[in-house]
Structure formats: structure tokens, C-alpha cells
Amino acid sequence: MTRHEASPYATVMDDSQLTGRPIVLKGAGPYGGDLEVAEPLVTGGKTWADVDRDICMHAEQFPTKRWWIAFSVALAFLGLLVFALITLFYAGMGVTGVNQPVGWGSFIINFVFWIGIGHAGTLISAVLFLFRQQWRTGINRAAEAMTLFAVACAGIFPVIHLGRPWFAYWLVPYPNARGPLWINFNSPLAWDIFAISTYGLVSLTFWYVGLLPDLATVRDRATHPWRKAIYNALSFGWNGSHRAWRHYESAYMVLAALATPLVFSVHTIVSFDFATSVIPGWHTTIFPPYFVIGAIFSGFAMVITLMTFMRGYFGMKHYITINHMELMAKILMLTGMLVGFAYSTEFFMAWYSGSEWEGFIFRNRAFGPYWWAYAIMFTCNAIVPQIFWFKSMRRHTWVLFVVSILVNVGMWFERYVIVVTSLHRDYLPSSWGMYALTRWDYAILLGSFGLFFTLFLLFVRFLPVVAMSEVKGVMDPRVARSAGPSPASSGATLQEV
Amino acid sequence: MMPISTTGVLAEFYEPAEALAAAVKVRDAGWTHFDFLTPFPVHGLDDAMGQKRSWIPWATAALALGGILFAQGLQNYVMVYDWPMNFGGKPHAAWPSFVPVTFEAMVFWAALGSAAIAIIAGKRDTVPQPPPDVPTGATVDRFVLWISATDPKWQAEGAQQFARSLGAGNVRLINGGADV
Known part of the structure; x- marks a missing residue:
């Protein structure tokens, strides 16, 4: 058996035949033993030409009724966001729930929540790329788009939290006529500006570089001259030249290598906003890894939510197979356990440190007036994902979907617990207080989901939702080739051409 | 920006392995102004084409x-x-x-x-490319050899013969930006 024949993706399989276990080829190993090969990443015996058809179809046909309904709902929530923001700017911060002593409210919670969701895309595209995880090709495009839209949602919140958002540009260090008055580079809040904007722009670059060959594919399929011209300009006239691929691949590798530490740095710096303060419950060294792992956890949950829709409604089952979902479920379970471990470590340290304030804060978190938020957080994040010990649960679409939603609910409450419970009872019992979201807090939270889904639905409408050129690279050529003489006979036909 | 050659030969292959084998022969035959247009990066093709590592x-x-x-x-x-x-x-x-x-x-x-x-x-760091309005199928499923007329070894008949001898399908002479 030649190397080519032993290609791991050789077998034509249908979705229902996937087991999530390797295929054992008896006696096919190099020394006559058994050979275990992975199941194919693309099912249904698709050819390379089928990939283009199946994936570009959604961007080429008139949107379906289902798309319009989803888009209308998303737009309605986006409208709610705009309305709530206008109200907020007109009336001021008094319409929200923040007050003494809880000065950081839902805006900071939502900011950390959305930035966390934004972690999975670049993790999938960069970290899994460096680890040669080829299953990433089916999901990386949509996951990266999700990252961009989540970062866009996150970016709103620190700005509106300023209270005077029209002065947001003061956060950028540039020579100005106010002194010049510079930002304080010792402040984690100033680092955040750099971290978030770098993350957003580098993720955008990474995503766009990945898109270039696919935009050229869309251009070559286009029939309308304007459409051709627009996609040609967007792809910078890509023609598949291998002399360009050489630099492209090198740049993609470099981007992955740069984005990998970047993913870990962003939430680390977000956690510094808390960890460099002297508030009990925030002032801990565990925060950077704890935040990063929580971010990956929530991001993968959101990827599972979106991929469930893409499999179900956009017919991507052949490209995003149940095996992909199972692998993500495994990551979800692992990160869920790490998050649970972090919760336990916090408690242990609160006791072991002997710090009275730290001990009080953690007792108050779990058993104080916000016990219900802590209970939701712990149940959804540390207990629910344990269901994925069972293989049948990891491969069950509805279980995956429900767990992914619960995880994101839990992760929202994690940030709620961190922000609110540490602030509402500080050192002086005379200044204790309670915090509750007002209707405008809820409107802005729901509205941010409107923005997120509006952007995501526009993305599935106009761009290829699966990285076609990357998926083609992990398909078996003997199944995927669609024309020409077969490899065995090419020697005989060469004179006839 | 991108150098365009209006004349040259396009020849199709249908699998990465075929393109790799062909690239070695094109390189060893002494052609320099040639390229492969592929739907995805083919590993080892830069080496087979005689390209150095990207800088x-x-x-x-x-x-x-x-x-x-x-x-x-x-x-x-x-x-x-x-x-x-x-x-x-x-x-x-x-x-x-x-x-x-x-x-x-x-x-x-x-x-x-x-x-x-x-x-x-x-x-910019490339050889003269085929005219952009000639469909190649390289963004779908073809691995297309392009030999530009700017190559010092160029001879319209010879280049086509050579491409056929590699086992390529659909060998086309492109002249003035159009199929001849």
C-alpha cells in the first residue's frame, strides 16, 4: 500500500456512518500490522467542485424566508440596542443600575462576557493550526467571524461605561491640544485599549487573509460583472498562483504564531483590570489563567451554538460533521473542569491565606444574598459539562445545543458574581448595598445579542461560511477530483490530449 | 502591479501529486517563467518548482x-x-x-x-501571470501549469508539446489574452 492510498481521508463515508473512532485497516500497516486511520473530515463523497457549490450557494441565491425571519428578529433587537443607547446618552448613567457601592455593573459584565466569547475563533484558527488539528478547517471561518462580531459587541461596553462616551478618543495616546495630556501607561485600563484594539484588528487580518482565496472562488463563480468586480477587488485579484501561495502560507503561519500569545494576552489584560485593584476577591494572581480558560470555555460554547444552526439550517452537515461537534464537546468539558478547578482554588486560597476580608467575600459569594448567581454559575460551568463524559451525549445534537446555551448563561453569571459580589459588600458594613439590572441594562444586553446576530447573519449571506480552500486541502484527492484521466491511466492518455 | 503575460500555455492537472511530479520535470527542463495555479497550497510544490523558502x-x-x-x-x-x-x-x-x-x-x-x-x-515577487480574464478553474479543482512566453526557452509549439508530455489535460495556447 502506497503512502497515497493510506491517506487518512481515503474512505467515502456518510454522516450516519461516522463513529468518532479510528477506522482499523487489518494488515494495512507498514509492517503488516493493523493501520488505524481517522475518519474523513468531509463526508458524503464530496468533490472539490461540490465544496464550492455547497458553500457558495448561500451567498448566491436569494435569501430564504428562514433567513429573513432570523434577520428581522436580529434587527429588532439591534433596534432595541440603538433605542436604549440613545436613552442612555440622553438621560445619563442614572438609567442604569450602577450606583454606590457597585460602580461596575452590567456594562463591565457584558464587556468581559463578549470578549470571552471572542476567544474561541482565534484559538481555533491559530492554536489549532499550530497543533496541526485539521478538523479546524470546517469551523474556523465561522468561528473567526464570530470572534470579530463578539469583539465588536464587547467594544461598545467600555465606551458607554465611560459615562461621557463622546470623550472616548481621550483614551488614545496622541499629541493633542490638551496639554498634551497623555494617558497613564501604568493603568491596566489603558492597557485594555491596546489589548482589545490589537486583538480586534489582528483577528480581522487573520480572518481576511484566510478569506482571500475563497473570495477569488466566489468571484470566479459570479456571473454579474459588478459582483465579479467587487469580489475581485476584495480578493486582490487572487488567481491561485503558487508563487503567491508560498508567501501566503508563510504569512498565515506567522499570523498564527503571533495570534496564539495574543489570544492568551487579551483576557490576561482584561483580568488585570480586576487583579491589580485591592478589592478582596479581585486581587488574586489566579485571575489571568482563570479568565483565559473561562474565555475559551464560553467561546467554544458559542461556537457549538452557532455550528448547530449551521449544520441544521444551512446544510453544512457534510463539512461540520458530528465528529467536529464531539471534538468541541471534549474541549468544552476540559475547559469546564479547569474553570471548576479555578473556582475551588479561589475558595481554598481564601481560607488558606488567612485573610479575613478574602474569606468573608468568598463566604458571601456562595452563601450571601447573591448565592443564586453563584449557584447558577457553578452548576452551569462546572457540573453540566460533566455530561460529556458519555460519548453518546457528545454526539447528540440537542444535548450539545442545550449545554452550550447553559454554559454561556453560566459564564455570564460568572462575570456577574465577580463584578457584583466583590463590590457590594466592601470593608465598611455601613457602605454595603445591593445591585440590580434596570430595564435599560437588560435592553442593552439583549440589544448586544441583536448586533451580534445581525452581523453573523449578514456574514452567512455574503461570504463563504466554510474555508473552502482549507477544506479542499484535507480531502482525499481520489474522492475529490472531478475531472481528467484517472491517475493510473494518465500515462496512457498523455499523447491523446 | 502584478506582471501579466498575454501569451503562454495553460495545462491542467487534476491532483496535487500529478502537479508535484510535473513541477519537478518543468524545473529540471530549465523553464523559469512558469507557475502553478492551485485551489489550495500543495505541500512540497514550492520545492518541486525550485522556489526558496519565503522571506x-x-x-x-x-x-x-x-x-x-x-x-x-x-x-x-x-x-x-x-x-x-x-x-x-x-x-x-x-x-x-x-x-x-x-x-x-x-x-x-x-x-x-x-x-x-x-x-x-x-x-510582485512572481513571474508574469496569465491574463486575469482567462478562466483557469484553479480556484475550483484544477492544478494548472502556466508557462509564460516571457521565458527565455519559449517556443509556442515546444511549450505545448512539453506540457502534453507531462501528461497534462486541456493544454491551451493563450495568445493576446485569449485562447487560440
Whole structure:
């Protein structure tokens, strides 16, 4: 058996035949033993030409009724966001729930929540790329788009939290006529500006570089001259030249290598906003890894939510197979356990440190007036994902979907617990207080989901939702080739051409 | 930007392995102005075509260094020279708190710069390409050999013969931007 024949993706399989276990080829190993090969990443015996058809179809046909309904709902929530923001700017911060002593409210919670969701895309595209995880090709495009839209949602919140958002540009260090008055580079809040904007722009670059060959594919399929011209300009006239691929691949590798530490740095710096303060419950060294792992956890949950829709409604089952979902479920379970471990470590340290304030804060978190938020957080994040010990649960679409939603609910409450419970009872019992979201807090939270889904639905409408050129690279050529003489006979036909 | 050759030969292959085998023969036959248009990067094809490793990582390193110097320069200028402030008696040049911004600036410069340079390099560090209006199928499922008429060895008949001898399908002479 030649190397080519032993290609791991050789077998034509249908979705229902996937087991999530390797295929054992008896006696096919190099020394006559058994050979275990992975199941194919693309099912249904698709050819390379089928990939283009199946994936570009959604961007080429008139949107379906289902798309319009989803888009209308998303737009309605986006409208709610705009309305709530206008109200907020007109009336001021008094319409929200923040007050003494809880000065950081839902805006900071939502900011950390959305930035966390934004972690999975670049993790999938960069970290899994460096680890040669080829299953990433089916999901990386949509996951990266999700990252961009989540970062866009996150970016709103620190700005509106300023209270005077029209002065947001003061956060950028540039020579100005106010002194010049510079930002304080010792402040984690100033680092955040750099971290978030770098993350957003580098993720955008990474995503766009990945898109270039696919935009050229869309251009070559286009029939309308304007459409051709627009996609040609967007792809910078890509023609598949291998002399360009050489630099492209090198740049993609470099981007992955740069984005990998970047993913870990962003939430680390977000956690510094808390960890460099002297508030009990925030002032801990565990925060950077704890935040990063929580971010990956929530991001993968959101990827599972979106991929469930893409499999179900956009017919991507052949490209995003149940095996992909199972692998993500495994990551979800692992990160869920790490998050649970972090919760336990916090408690242990609160006791072991002997710090009275730290001990009080953690007792108050779990058993104080916000016990219900802590209970939701712990149940959804540390207990629910344990269901994925069972293989049948990891491969069950509805279980995956429900767990992914619960995880994101839990992760929202994690940030709620961190922000609110540490602030509402500080050192002086005379200044204790309670915090509750007002209707405008809820409107802005729901509205941010409107923005997120509006952007995501526009993305599935106009761009290829699966990285076609990357998926083609992990398909078996003997199944995927669609024309020409077969490899065995090419020697005989060469004179006839 | 991208050099375009209006004349040349296009020849199709249908699998990466065929393209790899053909590329070695084209290279060894002494052609220089040739290229393969492929739907995805074929591993080993740059080697088979006789291309060196991409120099993009050197540009990345230079840009990363630029980002580091920029961020260090800005922060030290602001915090030490232009607007020195006393924050709890801490030193003005508090280097640990300059690390996050330095890191972000390094990644920002290196990533965006490398991507831009790679796109430009793909256009300039290349050989004359086939006319863009000739459909090749290379963005779908064809692995297309392109031999440009600018090659010193060029002979219209000879290039077509050569392409056929490699086992290629659909060998086409492109002349003045159109099939002949």
C-alpha cells in the first residue's frame, strides 16, 4: 500500500456512518500490522467542485424566508440596542443600575462576557493550526467571524461605561491640544485599549487573509460583472498562483504564531483590570489563567451554538460533521473542569491565606444574598459539562445545543458574581448595598445579542461560511477530483490530449 | 502591479501529486517563467518548482522589532520626559507596566505588516501571470501549469508539446489574452 492510498481521508463515508473512532485497516500497516486511520473530515463523497457549490450557494441565491425571519428578529433587537443607547446618552448613567457601592455593573459584565466569547475563533484558527488539528478547517471561518462580531459587541461596553462616551478618543495616546495630556501607561485600563484594539484588528487580518482565496472562488463563480468586480477587488485579484501561495502560507503561519500569545494576552489584560485593584476577591494572581480558560470555555460554547444552526439550517452537515461537534464537546468539558478547578482554588486560597476580608467575600459569594448567581454559575460551568463524559451525549445534537446555551448563561453569571459580589459588600458594613439590572441594562444586553446576530447573519449571506480552500486541502484527492484521466491511466492518455 | 503575460500555455492537472511530479520535470527542463495555479497550497510544490523558502518571517521580525521600539519609545517619552507624574512614589520608568503595551504593539505591527507585505509580495515577487480574464478553474479543482512566453526557452509549439508530455489535460495556447 502506497503512502497515497493510506491517506487518512481515503474512505467515502456518510454522516450516519461516522463513529468518532479510528477506522482499523487489518494488515494495512507498514509492517503488516493493523493501520488505524481517522475518519474523513468531509463526508458524503464530496468533490472539490461540490465544496464550492455547497458553500457558495448561500451567498448566491436569494435569501430564504428562514433567513429573513432570523434577520428581522436580529434587527429588532439591534433596534432595541440603538433605542436604549440613545436613552442612555440622553438621560445619563442614572438609567442604569450602577450606583454606590457597585460602580461596575452590567456594562463591565457584558464587556468581559463578549470578549470571552471572542476567544474561541482565534484559538481555533491559530492554536489549532499550530497543533496541526485539521478538523479546524470546517469551523474556523465561522468561528473567526464570530470572534470579530463578539469583539465588536464587547467594544461598545467600555465606551458607554465611560459615562461621557463622546470623550472616548481621550483614551488614545496622541499629541493633542490638551496639554498634551497623555494617558497613564501604568493603568491596566489603558492597557485594555491596546489589548482589545490589537486583538480586534489582528483577528480581522487573520480572518481576511484566510478569506482571500475563497473570495477569488466566489468571484470566479459570479456571473454579474459588478459582483465579479467587487469580489475581485476584495480578493486582490487572487488567481491561485503558487508563487503567491508560498508567501501566503508563510504569512498565515506567522499570523498564527503571533495570534496564539495574543489570544492568551487579551483576557490576561482584561483580568488585570480586576487583579491589580485591592478589592478582596479581585486581587488574586489566579485571575489571568482563570479568565483565559473561562474565555475559551464560553467561546467554544458559542461556537457549538452557532455550528448547530449551521449544520441544521444551512446544510453544512457534510463539512461540520458530528465528529467536529464531539471534538468541541471534549474541549468544552476540559475547559469546564479547569474553570471548576479555578473556582475551588479561589475558595481554598481564601481560607488558606488567612485573610479575613478574602474569606468573608468568598463566604458571601456562595452563601450571601447573591448565592443564586453563584449557584447558577457553578452548576452551569462546572457540573453540566460533566455530561460529556458519555460519548453518546457528545454526539447528540440537542444535548450539545442545550449545554452550550447553559454554559454561556453560566459564564455570564460568572462575570456577574465577580463584578457584583466583590463590590457590594466592601470593608465598611455601613457602605454595603445591593445591585440590580434596570430595564435599560437588560435592553442593552439583549440589544448586544441583536448586533451580534445581525452581523453573523449578514456574514452567512455574503461570504463563504466554510474555508473552502482549507477544506479542499484535507480531502482525499481520489474522492475529490472531478475531472481528467484517472491517475493510473494518465500515462496512457498523455499523447491523446 | 502584478506582471501579466498575454501569451503562454495553460495545462491542467487534476491532483496535487500529478502537479508535484510535473513541477519537478518543468524545473529540471530549465523553464523559469512558469507557475502553478492551485485551489489550495500543495505541500512540497514550492520545492518541486525550485522556489526558496519565503522571506516573509524576516519582514515579520523587523516589524516586530519596530513595534517594540515604537511602544517603548512612546511610553518612556510620555511617562518619563513629557509628562512625568508621581504615582504613589513609583519610578517614572516603571518598565514592568510597559510590558503589556509593548507586547500588543509588537503583535500589531508584525501581524498587520506581514499580511500586507505577503499580499504585495504575492503580486510582485512572481513571474508574469496569465491574463486575469482567462478562466483557469484553479480556484475550483484544477492544478494548472502556466508557462509564460516571457521565458527565455519559449517556443509556442515546444511549450505545448512539453506540457502534453507531462501528461497534462486541456493544454491551451493563450495568445493576446485569449485562447487560440
